[in-house]
Amino acid sequence: MAEILVLVDHADGVVRKPTLELLTLARRLGEPSAVFLGPGADTATEVLGRYGAHKVYVVDAPEVDAYLVTPAVDALTQIAEHTSPAAILLPSGPDDKETAARVALRLGSGLVTDAVDVTAGPDGPVTEQSAFAATHQVTAHVTQGVPVITVKPNATAPEPAPTVPVVEKQDIAFSPPSATVRILSRAARERGDRPVLTEADIVVSGGRGVNGAENFALIERVADALGAAVGASRAAVDAGWYPHSHQVGQTGTQVSPQLYLAAGISGAIQHRAGMQTSKTIVAVNKDADAPIFELADYGVVGDLFQVLPQLVAEIEQRR
Incomplete structure (x- = not known):
């Protein structure tokens, strides 16, 4: 079965809901494999397996937390070149869309952003988007390379499909541009008891x-x-x-x-x-x-x- 890479959105190993939705969508297309960047993979692996991830590729390197999106681009690109997935799915946050665009460029692939649905088609994943200020619905599929797709939250309801994932630690060769902008500090956003x-x-x-x-x-x-x-x-x-x-x-x-x-x-x-x-x-x-x-x-x-x-x-x- 074709492998589908899913970039994990998490906070210190706590997997966020959009990732569970992506894993659910990925099972429509093939066999999901999660790409986990940063520390906390031990905490996340059980949850990722519960929602169908057969593999968890772990990239726990200082560069991931020290710099902006380029380390994620390096990691996804190199893992994709090694595994030849049928698609790469990411959440539709600002950083993730930038990551997706750069990965697609490096792989020579097509890119779809802000999909609201993803299904399997005869020629690969078929996406649905809302276009022109959400006045039109567009159905599209990538015709070149590995489809790179970002999906909006709440595109589907997360559905468990328990499995025991294989964990593979990855050594990534980070490119010089990865270190051009360093993160100097982080501050947790204040939030109450309401959902994000x-x-x-x-x-x-x-x-x-x-x-x-x-x-x-x-x-x-x-x-x-x-x-x-x-x-x-x-x-x-x-x-x-x-x-x-x-x-x-x-x-x-x-x-x-x-x-x-x-x-x-x-x-x-x-x-x-x-x-x-x-x-x-x-x-x-x-x-x-x-x-x-x-x-x-x-x-x-x-x-x-x-x-x-x-x-x-x-x-x-x-x-």
Whole structure:
């Protein structure tokens, strides 16, 4: 069976959800092999095997943590040249997309970024993307070299397929460009108990209609009732009502949750580009002509300050 390389996204050995999704997708295409960069492989191996990784290629070298994306490019390229995989899958984060582009260039391969689905086809992996600010769906496949594909979070639900992976430590010859930019320091991002925005199954976002930073407490209340992440429109972020790290849109974070609740968001094309691939979209807006209703699966025309408290009360009553 063809080998599929999956780059592991982790924090000190704790594997993040997008990697489990990639392993699930990789099983559609062949036999998944995880590429683990940095320390913590001993912690991650059991989880990777639980989701179907037959091999774990471990690159634990100082260069991986000391420099930017180039060491990852060196590692993926050399492992791919040695194993001749049928595809390489990576998460769709900013660093991973840069890594993917460089790997594709070095391998002389085609590249697909921000795929929302990957399936097996007669000529290799077939991808689905959202294009032109998510107004069109595009089906594509790579016609040259090893397909290098980055996949957006929540493209599929992680499904276990337990196996006992073989661990192979790799010695990588890092190129001189790998050491041209050194990481001088790191600081952990402050986060609470809510899910990470890009990985959340449910996102509750507030927009201009929230009408003030103090009123985002209501958005947070709904999010906590649903076990959701909190998002915000560009208008809300530009007004200083919520941190920029929570902005959903073309110039912010792109999300694709199972459920997206937009409260007080008109639905400008810039915002729609960041959430249009959500599986189910619910909109609450007092303007019946708001563009968001053209996109929503379910819509409530009403004042969010009346609708959302009723929603929270109903959720709490049904628990």
